[in-house]
Amino acid sequence: MSLLELDDVKVHFPVKKGLFFDRTVGHVYAVDGVSLSIEAGQTYGLVGESGCGKTTLGRAVLRLNDITDGGVVFDGTDLAKLPGEEMRAFRRRLQMVFQDPLGSLNPRQNIESILSEGMAAHGIGKDQAERREKIKDILAKVGLPSNAMSRYPHEFSGGQRQRIGIARALVLEPDVIICDEPVSALDVSVQAQVINLLEELQESLGLTYLVIAHDLAVVRHISDVIGVMYLGGLVEEAPSDALYAGPRHPYTKALMSAVPVPDPEVEDRRERILLHGDLPSPANPPAGCRFHTRCPWVQETKCATERPPLLDTGDGHKVACHFTAEIEAGTVKQTLATGIEAVTGTETVAAEAEEVSEGETAAEPEAAAPEKEEAPGKEEPATVPAQADAAKTADAAKADRAEDSPKA
Numbered sequence: 001m002s003l004l005e006l007d008d009v010k011v012h013f014p015v016k017k018g019l020f021f022d023r024t025v026g027h028v029y030a031v032d033g034v035s036l037s038i039e040a041g042q043t044y045g046l047v048g049e050s051g052c053g054k055t056t057l058g059r060a061v062l063r064l065n066d067i068t069d070g071g072v073v074f075d076g077t078d079l080a081k082l083p084g085e086e087m088r089a090f091r092r093r094l095q096m097v098f099q100d101p102l103g104s105l106n107p108r109q110n111i112e113s114i115l116s117e118g119m120a121a122h123g124i125g126k127d128q129a130e131r132r133e134k135i136k137d138i139l140a141k142v143g144l145p146s147n148a149m150s151r152y153p154h155e156f157s158g159g160q161r162q163r164i165g166i167a168r169a170l171v172l173e174p175d176v177i178i179c180d181e182p183v184s185a186l187d188v189s190v191q192a193q194v195i196n197l198l199e200e201l202q203e204s205l206g207l208t209y210l211v212i213a214h215d216l217a218v219v220r221h222i223s224d225v226i227g228v229m230y231l232g233g234l235v236e237e238a239p240s241d242a243l244y245a246g247p248r249h250p251y252t253k254a255l256m257s258a259v260p261v262p263d264p265e266v267e268d269r270r271e272r273i274l275l276h277g278d279l280p281s282p283a284n285p286p287a288g289c290r291f292h293t294r295c296p297w298v299q300e301t302k303c304a305t306e307r308p309p310l311l312d313t314g315d316g317h318k319v320a321c322h323f324t325a326e327i328e329a330g331t332v333k334q335t336l337a338t339g340i341e342a343v344t345g346t347e348t349v350a351a352e353a354e355e356v357s358e359g360e361t362a363a364e365p366e367a368a369a370p371e372k373e374e375a376p377g378k379e380e381p382a383t384v385p386a387q388a389d390a391a392k393t394a395d396a397a398k399a400d401r402a403e404d405s406p407k408a
């Protein structure tokens with residue numbers, strides 16, 4: 001049994017209207033049927049574009065949001081149905097690290113006070129002296145000097161503040177840490193340091209992570225398994241290497257095709273799969289496959305009417321698409337990118353659509369293969385050029401640092 005198991009979790013926020021009578025006129029389907037499991041000591045990376053429900057899912061695990069339906073089984077106990085009083089005992093074991101370290105630290109409290117608050121609430125340490133010792137120890141673990149205790153959040157840099165956020169989680173001796181965009185607010189070089197720190201802490205303390213990010217490059221090295229989320233649901237889940245070597249869901253393919261490849265020759269041949277249209281509103285998600293309104297491979301049957309379940313396509317590589325096998329085999333071709341309709345149907349738009357579709361249909365199968373083979377090569381820092389985009393540089397810096405034993 002996995003340490004943390006989510007079973008068809010749904011979080012729907014009611015949309016209210018009216019000044020006097022709070023009428024519920026609809027729902028935001030922020031998380032709509034997510035099942036996943038995280039093994040003890042492993043890292044699950046959750047990626048997806050803004051608004052797809054990642055934070056809501058993370059918060060639901062800690063019961064910071066009400067769970068509309070489904071189960072969150074942690075260490076054999078279903079938290080979703082636990083009364084508040086009993087939930088408190090589990091809160092200590094599941095901690096969260098937030099994206100914005102400054103916003104989540106009280107500016108009027110010094111670090112000792114911030115860190116000991118939770119400890120006192122959970123009865124860790126018999127007196128303040130004992131808590132202070134523990135805090136000193138944890139601050140050293142996250143790479144901060146012990147004199148940090150008497151200082152205030154504004155006196156630290158962004159990266160240091162995130163270390164404080166991590167320390168605040170660690171002093172409570174958690175089993176699971178949910179890191180919501182832990183490095184998004186940080187400088188590229190600092191991102192790598194913080195990711196490295198998380199990895200070191202996982203090794204020394206045996207932690208289990210759920211790492212949320214909108215950037216595939218950030219979660220790549222740290223994750224054992226990666227889940228790709230689209231509009232409230234998982235569309236693909238696979239061991240990290242398998243996902244990068246060969247994404248199978250059209251949405252993941254599109255996300256990956258947007259990531260520059262460090263090899264200039266491959267980069268020149270790289271085909272981008274362009275998604276048309278915006279992310280539909282989670283208050284009014286499309287019927288059938290959530291992605292069908294933007295999917296370059298959308299078919300006339302099934303896609304608009306049946307929601308595809310997340311199924312194992314072999315080797316634990318799960319995909320939620322009716323046509324995975326056909327797309328892999330090349331027996332269904334890219335159709336018109338339907339999202340183009342959103343730009344209003346003039347002749348020029350239609351022509352452009354055909355152009356895109358044709359170009360991609362012809363080039364995709366051949367071009368995708370070498371690109372995918374190239375992906376694992378990114379592990380060698382030497383192949384990563386300095387001008388690569390921010391996330392890629394973080395990746396490289398991280399790989400570099402991993403070699404010359406990272407320090408604070």
Ligand SMILES: Nc1ncnc2c1ncn2[C@@H]1O[C@H](COP(=O)(O)OP(=O)(O)OP(=O)(O)O)[C@@H](O)[C@H]1O
Pocket residue numbers: 013028029030048049050051052053054055056057214282
């Ligand atoms: N308390 C709330 N009440 C109503 N709607 C909400 C609430 N919290 C989130 N939402 C909606 O749920 C959807 C998912 O939001 P969420 O913050 O989980 O996305 P996200 O994937 O974390 O995005 P980002 O990458 O921008 O952080 C959004 O449409 C958001 O507007």
Ligand SMILES: [Mg+2]
Pocket residue numbers: 054055056180
């Ligand atoms: Mg978020």
